[in-house]
Structures are given as C-alpha cells and as structure tokens.
Amino acid sequence: MTEPLLKVDALTVRYRLPGGGTLTAVNEVSLDIAPGSVVGLVGESGCGKSTMARAVCGLEPIAGGRIEFMGAEVKKLGMGRRPAELMGIQMVFQNPYASLNPRRTVGSQIEDGLRANPETVSWSVADLLREVELPADVGGRFPHQFSGGQRQRIAIARAIASGPRLLIGDEPIASLDASLQARVAVLMRKLALDSGASLLFISHDLAVVRTIADEVAVMNRGVIVERGTAERVWNDPQEPYTQRLLAAIPAVDGLGTLPGLDA
Numbered sequence: 001m002t003e004p005l006l007k008v009d010a011l012t013v014r015y016r017l018p019g020g021g022t023l024t025a026v027n028e029v030s031l032d033i034a035p036g037s038v039v040g041l042v043g044e045s046g047c048g049k050s051t052m053a054r055a056v057c058g059l060e061p062i063a064g065g066r067i068e069f070m071g072a073e074v075k076k077l078g079m080g081r082r083p084a085e086l087m088g089i090q091m092v093f094q095n096p097y098a099s100l101n102p103r104r105t106v107g108s109q110i111e112d113g114l115r116a117n118p119e120t121v122s123w124s125v126a127d128l129l130r131e132v133e134l135p136a137d138v139g140g141r142f143p144h145q146f147s148g149g150q151r152q153r154i155a156i157a158r159a160i161a162s163g164p165r166l167l168i169g170d171e172p173i174a175s176l177d178a179s180l181q182a183r184v185a186v187l188m189r190k191l192a193l194d195s196g197a198s199l200l201f202i203s204h205d206l207a208v209v210r211t212i213a214d215e216v217a218v219m220n221r222g223v224i225v226e227r228g229t230a231e232r233v234w235n236d237p238q239e240p241y242t243q244r245l246l247a248a249i250p251a252v253d254g255l256g257t258l259p260g261l262d263a
C-alpha cells in the first residue's frame with residue numbers, strides 16, 4: 001500500500017475564548033490523503049474545516065494527535081518555522097485577495113511561485129495563465145483588473161506555480177458566481193493532478209465536492225462523522241447529518257450544461 005502524503009491522526013485543536021474557557025474546534029479527527037488523490041472535506045459553517053486546514057499548514061497549536069506530511073511531523077508554526085509553502089503545501093482561500101498582492105502584477109506573482117518551485121520547470125507565466133483559461137498576455141495587469149472568478153483562477157495558477165505536493169482549497173469557490181463554481185472546482189482538480197499534487201478541497205457544498213473528489217469526509221461539530229468514496233456518500237449517506245446536508249441541496253445540473261469560464 002502507498003504511504004499517505006498527509007496523515008492526520010486523532011488531531012485536536014482548541015481555541016481559548018476571550019471570556020475564559022476553551023472551544024474544541026477539531027476533536028480527534030483522523031484523515032489520510034493519498035498521493036495524487038482529491039479529498040473533499042464538507043460540513044456547515046463553523047464545523048472546524050478551516051481550523052483543520054490551518055493546523056495541517058502548521059498555523060494552529062495542536063492540543064492532541066499528530067500530523068505527518070511526506071513522512072515528517074508538522075508542528076505549530078510549521079516544521080522549524082518553515083512556512084507551509086516550503087513544506088510543499090499551498091492554500092487557495094475563499095477571497096483571492098488573501099493569496100494575491102493587490103499592488104503587484106499577476107505575472108510577477110506567478111513568477112514568484114515559479115521561482116519557489118523546488119523542481120526546474122519549463123512552464124512560463126503565459127503557460128500557467130493559459131492553463132487557467134486566461135489570455136496568455138494578461139500578466140502585466142493587476143488583480144483589481146480581473147473579475148472575482150478570474151482572480152481566483154490566478155490565485156490557483158500562483159499556487160500551482162510553486163510546485164506544491166498538496167494543494168488545499170479552503171472554500172475556494174464560495175465567493176464565485178454559482179454558474180462558475182463547479183467549473184473552477186473542476187479546473188482546480190485538473191491542475192492539481194496534472195502537476196502531481198493531491199488536493200484537499202474544503203467546501204460546504206456537497207454537490208460540487210462530489211463532482212471533483214475521489215473521497216469525501218463529512219465534518220460536524222469538530223468531528224468527521226462519515227467518510228467514503230464521493231459516489232457512496234452521495235448515493236448512500238449513512239449518517240443523519242450527511243442525509244440532512246444532501247436534502248438541503250437543490251437539484252444539480254450536469255457539468256456539461258454549465259457555461260464556460262470567461263467571467
């Protein structure tokens with residue numbers, strides 16, 4: 001059996017509350033991600049998905065359990081204060097401005113990613129822009145000159161440029177127009193897998209997650225309540241919480257009926 005790329009074992013993360021006391025945001029959660037796979041993490045707002053992602057990047061203190069990435073333990077502040085990027089993890093956030101510097105051209109930011117890539121790659125900024133379905137010659141523009149959907153695709157290009165082994169999307173489609181959400185999610189899967197990375201795709205939207213994930217983990221109140229192949233969780237949910245999430249989803253069109261990515 002292949003060793004997992006990421007191994008989260010009984011992870012617990014707690015926050016100190018301002019008025020005293022603590023909140024257990026992630027409670028003994030275990031989750032493995034295999035190399036070259038896409039795992040969806042779904043659950044309602046506040047269930048602990050982002051906390052889990054931040055802990056994987058070494059950005060949260062770990063109250064219990066263990067995280068291993070590529071065989072090495074991840075501790076708070078990253079391994080010896082190495083940022084997640086150096087460990088080979090890249091995150092794409094809900095708000096692309098969290099990943100992009102509004103004062104620098106998008107080309108120069110993608111170039112930073114290419115320079116940080118530990119492998120010698122033959123891709124150029126133009127290649128990456130093309131990969132995210134943008135014109136190859138827009139590298140000289142600034143983030144504000146793009147639509148929200150285009151900015152998010154630039155953030156994905158920037159993340160992929162640095163050659164991560166694990167790409168984490170923390171609600172990366174939540175701020176996009178509904179008609180674009182599935183297309184951007186599909187693109188993210190394709191780029192991650194084509195570049196040899198695994199993808200942890202975090203979303204509250206089980207319908208979209210199901211279209212791109214091999215496996216789905218369902219989280220509720222800090223605990224993973226159900227895990228299985230995307231098809232199994234979608235067609236035959238075992239947990240009442242998952243059944244409620246599914247019942248709340250309106251009928252979904254096939255991906256083929258969705259419009260293109262020009263917005």
Ligand SMILES: Nc1ncnc2c1ncn2[C@@H]1O[C@H](COP(=O)(O)OP(=O)(O)OP(=O)(O)O)[C@@H](O)[C@H]1O
Pocket residue numbers: 015016017023025043044045046047048049050051052171
């Ligand atoms: N820095 C913090 N201090 C105290 N509590 C926090 C902190 N960050 C998150 N929380 C709380 O921890 C719980 C889990 O939050 P988290 O952001 O991980 O959930 P989530 O599932 O990602 O939700 P969302 O999609 O809304 O971000 C929530 O109750 C949240 O209010």
